[in-house]
Amino acid sequence: xxxxxxxxxxxxxxxxxxxxxxxxxxxxxxxxxxxxxxxxxxxxxxxxxxxxxxxxxxxxxxxxxxxxxxxxxxxxxxxxxxxxxxxxxxxxxxxxxxxxxxxxxxxxxxxxxxxxxxxxxxxxxxxxxxxxxxxxxxxxxxxxxxxxxxxxxxxxxxxxxxxxxxxxxxxxxxxxxxxxxxxxxxxxxxxxxxxxxxxxxxxxxxxxxxxxxxxxxxxxxxxxxxxxxxxxxxxxxxxxxxxxxxxxxxxxxxxx
Amino acid sequence: xxxxxxxxxxxxxxxxxxxxxxxxxxxxxxxxxxxxxxxxxxxxxxxxxxxxxxxxxxxxxxxxxxxxxxxxxxxxxxxxxxxxxxxxxxxxxxxxxxxxxxxxxxxxxxxxxxxxxxxxxxxxxxxxxxxxxxxxxxxxxxxxxxxxxxxxxxxxxxxxxxxxxxxxxxxxxxxxxxxxxxxxxxxxxxxxxxxxxxxxxxxxxxxxxxxxxxxxxxxxxxxxxxxxxxxxxxxxxxxxxxxxxxxxxxxxxxxx
Numbered sequence: 001x002x003x004x005x006x007x008x009x010x011x012x013x014x015x016x017x018x019x020x021x022x023x024x025x026x027x028x029x030x031x032x033x034x035x036x037x038x039x040x041x042x043x044x045x046x047x048x049x050x051x052x053x054x055x056x057x058x059x060x061x062x063x064x065x066x067x068x069x070x071x072x073x074x075x076x077x078x079x080x081x082x083x084x085x086x087x088x089x090x091x092x093x094x095x096x097x098x099x100x101x102x103x104x105x106x107x108x109x110x111x112x113x114x115x116x117x118x119x120x121x122x123x124x125x126x127x128x129x130x131x132x133x134x135x136x137x138x139x140x141x142x143x144x145x146x147x148x149x150x151x152x153x154x155x156x157x158x159x160x161x162x163x164x165x166x167x168x169x170x171x172x173x174x175x176x177x178x179x180x181x182x183x184x185x186x187x188x189x190x191x192x193x194x195x196x197x198x199x200x201x202x203x204x205x206x207x208x209x210x211x212x213x214x215x216x217x218x219x220x221x222x223x224x225x226x227x228x229x230x231x232x233x234x235x236x237x238x239x240x241x242x243x244x245x246x247x248x249x250x251x252x253x254x255x256x
Numbered sequence: 257x258x259x260x261x262x263x264x265x266x267x268x269x270x271x272x273x274x275x276x277x278x279x280x281x282x283x284x285x286x287x288x289x290x291x292x293x294x295x296x297x298x299x300x301x302x303x304x305x306x307x308x309x310x311x312x313x314x315x316x317x318x319x320x321x322x323x324x325x326x327x328x329x330x331x332x333x334x335x336x337x338x339x340x341x342x343x344x345x346x347x348x349x350x351x352x353x354x355x356x357x358x359x360x361x362x363x364x365x366x367x368x369x370x371x372x373x374x375x376x377x378x379x380x381x382x383x384x385x386x387x388x389x390x391x392x393x394x395x396x397x398x399x400x401x402x403x404x405x406x407x408x409x410x411x412x413x414x415x416x417x418x419x420x421x422x423x424x425x426x427x428x429x430x431x432x433x434x435x436x437x438x439x440x441x442x443x444x445x446x447x448x449x450x451x452x453x454x455x456x457x458x459x460x461x462x463x464x465x466x467x468x469x470x471x472x473x474x475x476x477x478x479x480x481x482x483x484x485x486x487x488x489x490x491x492x493x494x495x496x497x498x499x500x501x502x503x504x505x506x507x508x509x510x511x512x
Contacts, residue, residue, distance in 0.1 A: 009409050009410075010409065010410055032414065035412065035414060035417075036414075036417060038407060038409075038410035038412070039406045039407055039410055039411075039412075039413055039417065040406060040407060041406075041407040041409075041410075064412050064414070065410070065412050066410065106424075107428075148424075149427065149428055149431070150295045150296060150297075150423075150424065150427055151294060151295055151296060151297040151427060153265050153266065153294075153297075154265075154266055154294035154295055154297075154321070154322065155295075156291065156294070156295075156320050156321050157295055158288065158291060158292075158320070158416075160414075160417070161291075161292060161295065161416070161417065161420045164417045164420055164421065165420065165421070165424050167406075168362075168404075168405075168406065168421050168424075171405065171406055171407060172363075172405055175405070
């Protein structure tokens with residue numbers, strides 16, 4: 001089922017979603033992910049805090065020709081930094097734990113990513129570390145969850161396999177793409193995750209200052225819930241400006 | 257994207273197609289295939305002439321909990337022996353080379369396998385060795401080809417990834433299954449591959465005896481083409497009996 005085709009020709013097929021590996025552990029798995037990305041026509045790889053640093057020579061060995069994907073991989077210290085320039089973020093997650101976010105299948109997620117791309121927006125998909133998967137703070141950075149429809153009696157899904165199934169669905173979804181699906185009637189643009197983060201920082205700083213988050217034990221959960229709420233819909237720049245304004249105004253009123 | 261679920265509960269979901277690895281080379285890949293099979297709800301694994309013999313301890317390590325699949329794997333000396341009790345055989349093959357057989361996508365193949373299973377018939381899917389893939393003689397044992405819809409610019413598909421994509425599609429196809437799809441109106445049953453093989457042996461023996469296959473150089477290709485022809489449709493037992501009869505009769509006539 002393999003061929004001798006090298007990866008010298010690998011290049012981004014735009015608009016192409018970003019594959020984000022959160023705290024990946026094994027170099028071999030990162031290489032296998034790159035290979036699976038090549039199969040699915042994906043190109044953009046980001047690594048959040050890889051356990052053993054980066055670059056790692058063994059990744060290029062298991063990458064089996066997907067060198068260009070590995071050569072172009074970007075490293076970020078946090079999930080938030082890795083998604084700052086993206087408009088929509090999906091988290092792969094086998095069992096959502098009390099999280100109020102849309103849950104999509106791999107097929108549904110791929111179709112949505114293609115539709116988002118057709119509007120000129122950028123998407124990313126988070127894949128968690130081997131064994132543990134994404135934690136609640138990681139998932140808080142996502143708009144929607146992708147849950148694979150696979151045998152619930154055997155959930156141990158290899159990282160590269162998870163990326164493979166997504167890449168396969170993305171490749172198929174692109175072929176179903178209707179060119180007229182790109183509709184954006186209003187004047188304002190969707191905010192990037194970095195713009196949303198700016199606002200979240202602003203909001204939380206002021207919440208801290210106000211004493212609203214003073215319970216040290218409850219603070220992390222409350223911050224996460226705030227983030228969940230603000231990422232649930234697609235926020236526009238205009239709306240963010242309004243929200244910034246509201247926070248600033250409220251603070252000004254309280255400080256009087 | 258992983259979980260700690262063990263594979264202790266893994267059991268066949270019938271009717272479940274057989275995954276047949278033809279001349280697999282690396283124990284690690286066989287284990288990774290078993291893990292992917294667990295994800296897709298597949299259980300029956302057959303190995304044709306594994307390079308390093310069987311069992312191989314390293315397979316149980318990369319199998320990551322899919323022990324029951326590996327424990328139950330069966331070994332065969334030839335592809336023909338591995339498919340003898342099956343009714344329909346599919347060959348995964350990236351680039352069909354001048355072979356006149358139906359070509360399906362992974363999705364189409366999975367749907368067909370579910371429909372075949374609903375009729376009480378058994379299917380198998382052949383996966384070729386790492387690097388080289390299935391050869392022409394292997395493919396001659398199949399009724400149809402499965403060709404994955406993936407990036408043609410990067411064909412190097414890992415063996416376990418190939419099984420993963422198939423298992424994923426099979427799992428999804430099962431859920432679309434219409435219970436009323438099982439229709440078999442005539443009285444005769446489809447022949448198994450072993451029954452067909454009996455006939456092919458009979459036919460070729462007599463072709464050899466007749467001198468029809470006397471050109472040593474052309475013989476392998478001619479035998480393969482005969483096999484292609486007889487496996488293209490679904491042969492029934494009744495038809496095979498008729499064909500046996502024809503061959504016997506023709507021989508008798510010539511021998512007079």
